Amino acid sequence: xxxxxxxxxxxxxxxxxxxxxxxxxxxxLVFFCALAVFAWVSGEIDAVDFLSKRRRAxxxxxxxxxxxxxxxxESVRTEGGGGTLELLWSWVAELWTDRGADAFWTTLxxxxxxxxxxxxxxxILSAPAARTLMRTxxxxxxxxxxxxxxxxxxxxEAxxxxLVGLRAIPEFVxxxxxxxxxxxxxxxxILALAIHNAGILGRLNADTVENLDGGPLRxxxxxxxxxxxxxxxxxxxxxxxxxxxxxxxxxETCVREATVLGMLGIVSLGYWIQDARAxxxxxxxxxxxxxxxxxxxxxxVLSQLARAALRRAR
Amino acid sequence: xxxxxxxxxxxxxxxxxxxGGVRVLQGVDLAIEPGEAxxxxxxxxxGKTSLLGLLNASRxxxxxVVELNGVDLAGLGQRALRRARxxxxxxxxxxxxxxxxxxxxxxxxxxxxxxxxxxxxxxMVAPREDDLVRAHGILERLGIADKLYQRTDTLSGGEExxxxxxxxxxxxxxxxxxxxxxxxxxxxxxxxxxALMQELAREDGLTLxxxxxxxxxxxxxxxxxxxxxxxxxxxDRSMGEVREEEFAELYRLGEAEATRAEExxx
Numbered sequence: 198x199x200x201x202x203x204x205x206x207x208x209x210x211x212x213x214x215x216x217x218x219x220x221x222x223x224x225x226l227v228f229f230c231a232l233a234v235f236a237w238v239s240g241e242i243d244a245v246d247f248l249s250k251r252r253r254a255x256x257x258x259x260x261x262x263x264x265x266x267x268x269x270x271e272s273v274r275t276e277g278g279g280g281t282l283e284l285l286w287s288w289v290a291e292l293w294t295d296r297g298a299d300a301f302w303t304t305l306x307x308x309x310x311x312x313x314x315x316x317x318x319x320x321i322l323s324a325p326a327a328r329t330l331m332r333t334x335x336x337x338x339x340x341x342x343x344x345x346x347x348x349x350x351x352x353x354e355a356x357x358x359x360l361v362g363l364r365a366i367p368e369f370v371x372x373x374x375x376x377x378x379x380x381x382x383x384x385x386x387i388l389a390l391a392i393h394n395a396g397i398l399g400r401l402n403a404d405t406v407e408n409l410d411g412g413p414l415r416x417x418x419x420x421x422x423x424x425x426x427x428x429x430x431x432x433x434x435x436x437x438x439x440x441x442x443x444x445x446x447x448x449e450t451c452v453r454e455a456t457v458l459g460m461l462g463i464v465s466l467g468y469w470i471q472d473a474r475a476x477x478x479x480x481x482x483x484x485x486x487x488x489x490x491x492x493x494x495x496x497x498v499l500s501q502l503a504r505a506a507l508r509r510a511r
Numbered sequence: 512x513x514x515x516x517x518x519x520x521x522x523x524x525x526x527x528x529x530x531g532g533v534r535v536l537q538g539v540d541l542a543i544e545p546g547e548a549x550x551x552x553x554x555x556x557x558g559k560t561s562l563l564g565l566l567n568a569s570r571x572x573x574x575x576v577v578e579l580n581g582v583d584l585a586g587l588g589q590r591a592l593r594r595a596r597x598x599x600x601x602x603x604x605x606x607x608x609x610x611x612x613x614x615x616x617x618x619x620x621x622x623x624x625x626x627x628x629x630x631x632x633x634x635m636v637a638p639r640e641d642d643l644v645r646a647h648g649i650l651e652r653l654g655i656a657d658k659l660y661q662r663t664d665t666l667s668g669g670e671e672x673x674x675x676x677x678x679x680x681x682x683x684x685x686x687x688x689x690x691x692x693x694x695x696x697x698x699x700x701x702x703x704x705x706a707l708m709q710e711l712a713r714e715d716g717l718t719l720x721x722x723x724x725x726x727x728x729x730x731x732x733x734x735x736x737x738x739x740x741x742x743x744x745x746x747d748r749s750m751g752e753v754r755e756e757e758f759a760e761l762y763r764l765g766e767a768e769a770t771r772a773e774e775x776x777x
Binding site: 202205206208209212213215216217 | 613640643644647648656657659660661662
């Protein structure tokens with residue numbers, strides 16, 4: 198090995214020893230590893246308990262008897278066998294026309310109305326919540342400092358803080374509150390979902406605006422455009438695809454949550470899931486759960502179609 | 512340093528390229544010999560970057576033949592294609608470095624083309640000392656050896672460009688391509704960099720193809736000039752024979768843009 202090679206090796210070692218290191222990265226790495234270990238070791242979670250005999254028996258009975266649709270169970274008992282499929286079909290059809298269809302569409306309407314309300318307010322709120330826009334000189338490369346900045350900053354932080362407030366309270370709790378205020382019906386669910394999701398979407402949209410490339414926006418400001426003009430005419434087109442991505446993602450969540458909120462007594466799919474469980478009709482319960490999953494699938498397909506159509510539009 | 516190997520030989524015959532329904536290259540016939548240094552000039556949109564893409568096998572010619580050292584690039588499978596790409600260093604116009612990792616890491620990326628996924632991961636977590644020493648050696652030739660462990664985004668534009676060049680050299684390439692290296696930095700640094708690339712290519716026996724707009728710099732450092740216009744080779748001769756008017760003609764505004772045939776979308 199040549200002398201220069203050894204020198205170079207030493208030089209690499211020296212440079213490595215002097216490399217800039219981030220304390221934050223190191224600290225958080227150690228901290229989270231420790232936290233994970235602590236959670237496993239100290240908690241009340243007992244892995245063995247999960248497999249206890251009684252639980253297993255419960256699960257077995259559920260899977261072998263309770264879940265079987267009513268006509269199937271009957272035909273197994275009477276050994277008749279004939280026309281089982283037809284019976285099964287008429288059982289499904291009856292449940293669908295009796296309660297399913299109504300609850301299915303109600304769930305879809307609740308979530309659609311809620312997400313539209315949330316989406317519109319979130320786009321509007323994203324402007325005052327975007328810290329890069331809320332400056333004396335928006336999107337400046339090096340933000341100005343001084344007393345003049347304070348009103349803008351306070352305003353932005355206040356909006357952000359209220360957005361946290363909206364989403365800090367779960368939709369379930371919002372719905373609980375509104376049920377007490379307005380009585381049963383679809384509106385408590387719609388408002389609860391709209392408010393919670395406005396908090397989430399408002400924050401995501403505001404972050405999107407903050408992360409936009411400032412170049413074109415600075416250019417518009419430098420030719421005398423107002424904040425509102427910049428927001429409506431440049432920021433919206435720039436951020437629209439991102440806004441829609443979040444919008445449809447939350448739409449999907451809304452559909453799921455609308456089902457869950459039924460358990461509070463709002464007549465969505467969740468209401469009948471709860472009802473079937475109370476009457477110990479697990480076969481019906483499973484049918485409604487499957488309907489709920491189907492609804493999420495529908496929401497997913499809808500959002501895929503909408504986004505594909507937008508991508509094609511030029 | 513003595514040249515350890517011969518550079519790449521490129522041969523294009525009737526090569527053409529259609530991108531997104533737009534024809535960007537047409538009927539390109541070229542032969543670039545091992546160790547040659549070529550300046551590639553032409554107005555924006557003439558197809559310089561696309562031609563470099565063909566040479567680097569990152570774009571497949573829509574028609575015609577592109578050969579690297581006698582191998583037709585069109586016939587290669589995924590694995591062979593990766594191997595071919597690994598032998599051609601490419602300095603991108605915007606450097607295309609990963610900004611938030613250390614310089615050493617970006618240089619070490621140069622060898623990903625010959626390695627599997629796990630080996631690549633290893634070079635990130637616990638790089639081999641030999642690799643680091645080699646990276647340091649390359650950075651020293653580029654004059655930024657002391658930046659080995661800096662975060663890449665803390666460097667200046669000129670330094671970043673050198674890191675990009677270092678990554679290409681770490682590939683141990685047979686050819687070095689650079690896309691408008693002059694456009695990205697100020698004139699003094701640009702001249703310096705082209706001189707550096709030319710010197711490195713000569714020392715290592717690499718074939719060098721650099722796209723640029725500056726006739727002065729082209730004259731000074733490259734024995735051969737290839738001019739593109741409207742996706743065709745409009746000029747290909749040794750630098751001494753190129754006249755000012757011919758060069759100006761390449762850049763003349765006018766029908767060249769209009770003649771770029773739009774092909775029907777599929």
